[in-house]
Amino acid sequence: MELYQVSVFVENKSGRLADITEVLSKNNINIRALSIADTTDFGILRLIVDAPKSTEAILSENGFTVTLTQVIGVRVPDTPGGLSVVLRLLSDNGISLEYMYAFIGRSDEKASVILRVDNDEKAAQILSSNGIELISGDAFNE
Numbered sequence: 001m002e003l004y005q006v007s008v009f010v011e012n013k014s015g016r017l018a019d020i021t022e023v024l025s026k027n028n029i030n031i032r033a034l035s036i037a038d039t040t041d042f043g044i045l046r047l048i049v050d051a052p053k054s055t056e057a058i059l060s061e062n063g064f065t066v067t068l069t070q071v072i073g074v075r076v077p078d079t080p081g082g083l084s085v086v087l088r089l090l091s092d093n094g095i096s097l098e099y100m101y102a103f104i105g106r107s108d109e110k111a112s113v114i115l116r117v118d119n120d121e122k123a124a125q126i127l128s129s130n131g132i133e134l135i136s137g138d139a140f141n142e
Contacts, residue, residue, distance in 0.1 A: 002136060003048070003071055003072065004052035004070055004071070005071045006046070006047045006055045006059070006066060006068060007046050007047075007066065007067045007068075007069055008059060009064070009066075010036070010043040010045050011041070012038060012041050017045070020045065020059065020064065023062050024059075027054070027055075029050065029054065029055050029058070030049060031048075032048045032050060033114060034046060034048070037099075048071075048073075052068060052137065072114070072117060072120055072123055073114050073134065074115065074133060075111070076113060076132070078111045079109075082110075082111065085132070089132070090126070090127075093122070093123075095122060095126070096118040097117055098117065100113055102114070112135060
């Protein structure tokens with residue numbers, strides 16, 4: 001289940017996020033989820049989009065520093081404890097979590113969570129074998 005995240009290095013100055021989103025808009029790239037972490041001088045914008053490989057190329061062509069990273073997406077019940085099951089499975093199996101972010105879908109009662117871990121294959125196998133629904137990149141192309 002391949003799912004890719006586009007990470008963009010963003011200078012911490014007025015208008016930079018607007019510049020990025022305008023480039024995406026002009027190229028019909030749809031943002032499905034995002035997260036931004038910042039410091040005083042720069043930030044890292046992490047995006048789940050409907051066309052990650054095209055997005056990487058388009059942003060690079062427009063002068064942005066971009067990387068494409070494989071991540072894991074899971075769907076969990078949007079109830080107290082829904083995320084805890086996933087995190088406990090990873091922890092109990094020695095998988096380190098680097099970061100994550102979540103969002104709520106439009107059509108059901110589940111939340112989607114993007115996970116960056118130190119061992120994608122092992123994490124996907126453990127989660128899947130324990131009944132956790134994995135998200136493929138195709139899920140974001142709707």
